[in-house]
Amino acid sequence: MSAARLALASALVLGLAGCDEEPFDRNAQIGPDPKLPEQKQYLVPPMRVAPVVRWQDGATPSVPSDLRVQAFATGLAHPRFVYTLPNGDVLAVEAQSPGIEPTERPKDVIMGWMQSYATGGGSPGPTNRITLLRDADGDGTPEVRTLFIDHLNSPFGVALVGSDLYVAATDALLRFPYREGETSITEPPTVLTELPGGPIDHHWTKSLAASPDGSKLYVGVGSNSNIVENGLEAEQWRAAIWEVDRATGAHRIYAGGLRNPTALAFEPQSKVLWAVVNERDELGPNLVPDYLTSVKDGAFYGWPYSYWGQHVDPRVEPKRPDIVASAIAPDYSLSSHVAPLGLVFVTGNGNGLPGKYAGGVFVGEHGSWDRPEFNGYKVVFVPFANGKPNGKAEDVVTGFLDADDQARGRPVGVVLDRTGALLVADDVGNTVRRVSASGAPTEAAQR
Amino acid sequence: MIQANPASTARIAGHPIHPMLVPFPIVCFTGALLTDIAYARTADIMWSNFSAWLLVAGIVMGVLAALAGLIDFISNRRIRAQKPAWPHLLGNLVVLALALWNNFVHSRDAWTSVMPTGLILSALTVAVMLVTAWLGGSLVYRHGVGVAE
Numbered sequence: 001m002s003a004a005r006l007a008l009a010s011a012l013v014l015g016l017a018g019c020d021e022e023p024f025d026r027n028a029q030i031g032p033d034p035k036l037p038e039q040k041q042y043l044v045p046p047m048r049v050a051p052v053v054r055w056q057d058g059a060t061p062s063v064p065s066d067l068r069v070q071a072f073a074t075g076l077a078h079p080r081f082v083y084t085l086p087n088g089d090v091l092a093v094e095a096q097s098p099g100i101e102p103t104e105r106p107k108d109v110i111m112g113w114m115q116s117y118a119t120g121g122g123s124p125g126p127t128n129r130i131t132l133l134r135d136a137d138g139d140g141t142p143e144v145r146t147l148f149i150d151h152l153n154s155p156f157g158v159a160l161v162g163s164d165l166y167v168a169a170t171d172a173l174l175r176f177p178y179r180e181g182e183t184s185i186t187e188p189p190t191v192l193t194e195l196p197g198g199p200i201d202h203h204w205t206k207s208l209a210a211s212p213d214g215s216k217l218y219v220g221v222g223s224n225s226n227i228v229e230n231g232l233e234a235e236q237w238r239a240a241i242w243e244v245d246r247a248t249g250a251h252r253i254y255a256g257g258l259r260n261p262t263a264l265a266f267e268p269q270s271k272v273l274w275a276v277v278n279e280r281d282e283l284g285p286n287l288v289p290d291y292l293t294s295v296k297d298g299a300f301y302g303w304p305y306s307y308w309g310q311h312v313d314p315r316v317e318p319k320r321p322d323i324v325a326s327a328i329a330p331d332y333s334l335s336s337h338v339a340p341l342g343l344v345f346v347t348g349n350g351n352g353l354p355g356k357y358a359g360g361v362f363v364g365e366h367g368s369w370d371r372p373e374f375n376g377y378k379v380v381f382v383p384f385a386n387g388k389p390n391g392k393a394e395d396v397v398t399g400f401l402d403a404d405d406q407a408r409g410r411p412v413g414v415v416l417d418r419t420g421a422l423l424v425a426d427d428v429g430n431t432v433r434r435v436s437a438s439g440a441p442t443e444a445a446q447r
Numbered sequence: 448m449i450q451a452n453p454a455s456t457a458r459i460a461g462h463p464i465h466p467m468l469v470p471f472p473i474v475c476f477t478g479a480l481l482t483d484i485a486y487a488r489t490a491d492i493m494w495s496n497f498s499a500w501l502l503v504a505g506i507v508m509g510v511l512a513a514l515a516g517l518i519d520f521i522s523n524r525r526i527r528a529q530k531p532a533w534p535h536l537l538g539n540l541v542v543l544a545l546a547l548w549n550n551f552v553h554s555r556d557a558w559t560s561v562m563p564t565g566l567i568l569s570a571l572t573v574a575v576m577l578v579t580a581w582l583g584g585s586l587v588y589r590h591g592v593g594v595a596e
Contacts, residue, residue: 105500
């Protein structure tokens with residue numbers, strides 16, 4: 001990536017975006033009732049992308065003193081999602097964008113440069129596959145590492161129901177036969193249902209969760225644009241959570257108006273579906289907040305016409321006040337442009353984490369590009385009580401940006417391992433890290 | 448005594464470069480106004496994409512045309528002395544400034560990339576360009592700038 005290009009881009013940003021942003025307390029956008037500033041329309045929206053340095057000289061993420069962090073697996077190729085099988089084996093889904101989005105406008109050329117800069121550019125080696133990691137002795141260092149499933153089309157979500165392993169590729173929900181303990185699957189999959197992939201495939205990740213009774217699958221399908229700049233017709237069946245019948249593949253839109261629902265999870269007590277959603281860009285550094293929400297059957301959450309209830313987005317034409325009127329506000333704001341991509345409820349299976357985390361959620365925040373001051377680039381914890389968020393989000397895993405605001409890594413998917421410790425995928429640092437109670441079950445690895 | 452025509456400096460085999468390049472921005476900016484109008488009437492994103500490409504092509508070719516014109520302007524005192532020369536130069540700087548602004552407006556997403564600011568800028572660009580192109584025509588067809596003897 002050319003430094004000259006970046007310098008040029010920065011000069012444009014500084015010259016045209018205006019540096020006189022009003023101070024804004026990001027804490028005012030964490031919780032159920034975020035402060036929403038006035039919309040702005042830019043000549044050049046504020047953009048800031050962290051240059052990639054990766055984890056060097058033994059640098060590791062930072063955690064509070066009652067936790068410790070280990071590298072569970074390194075040298076992966078864009079690990080985006082992690083999943084724990086019943087026998088404790090961990091699946092790391094390695095994936096990258098299908099890269100089929102056409103250049104429709106001059107702007108797409110610029111955004112393409114930005115994106116390659118944000119990921120550090122270059123090829124990570126073979127990806128779009130799932131790697132199995134087995135840490136049978138529970139010391140936090142897997143002794144078995146195998147290529148579990150290969151040749152997938154930009155996979156993201158994974159869910160196991162009985163002996164059926166579902167993988168959400170960008171264009172299809174696939175079912176593989178799984179036998180406990182096996183370390184590789186070579187049988188071809190069955191397509192349970194096709195999913196909206198190309199053309200364009202702007203938001204390509206398909207998140208996945210199975211209902212607690214195993215009868216339904218829920219698939220998060222992101223929009224095909226930031227804000228319908230590829231036309232409304234490109235958004236058919238998108239910006240929604242699908243409910244797919246596991247037996248027949250029949251599907252319907254369970255909830256809509258969710259711009260990019262990147263992670264889904266069921267709250268264990270109430271058995272209600274929750275999601276984290278990435279909201280729209282280019283209305284300002286503090287618009288629109290990304291959020292965590294329970295997902296109501298049949299509900300509409302605003303995209304593209306409005307956000308956070310009835311806040312109308314002027315960029316969408318034709319106007320649809322009738323649809324805007326039906327939009328409901330989400331439950332909990334995570335603040336703007338943090339890019340939540342991972343979500344897991346702490347179910348208290350094991351003592352891998354201190355008890356204070358029980359019942360709440362961890363959210364992996366990939367980090368911002370669309371604001372002058374970085375936001376996200378960390379894993380946060382949101383406490384829950386009675387199936388609802390109960391208190392401010394707190395930082396748990398940080399240090400993904402170094403002191404010079406360079407990216408060592410960017411957190412994506414989060415999951416608990418069989419001991420109840422937290423696993424965090426990092427698709428820039430190409431690692432999976434394990435966060436556990438300091439002094440708890442992995443004493444052996446301390447030495 | 449009849450004076451010779453003021454000669455062009457930036458030329459290829461006796462043909463001035465400036466008038467070779469000038470049609471590009473004129474056509475592109477006029478086309479962008481038409482595609483903006485089509486988008487305003489239909490909200491079909493295809494038209495706004497056309498506008499964005501036309502504005503980029505227009506400003507790139509417009510800057511090249513301006514450079515060739517500027518060389519002629521700077522190199523020949525007799526060109527500068529023609530009455531329409533300064534208004535033609537300054538007016539076209541306004542055209543390029545409006546088009547640059549318009550390029551950034553058109554880099555927004557969807558409706559507000561055109562409505563209302565983009566459409567207004569496209570119309571202003573074409574309005575100013577009508578005057579400056581007329582002045583450029585005067586320089587050549589009435590004052591003989593760059594015309595061979």
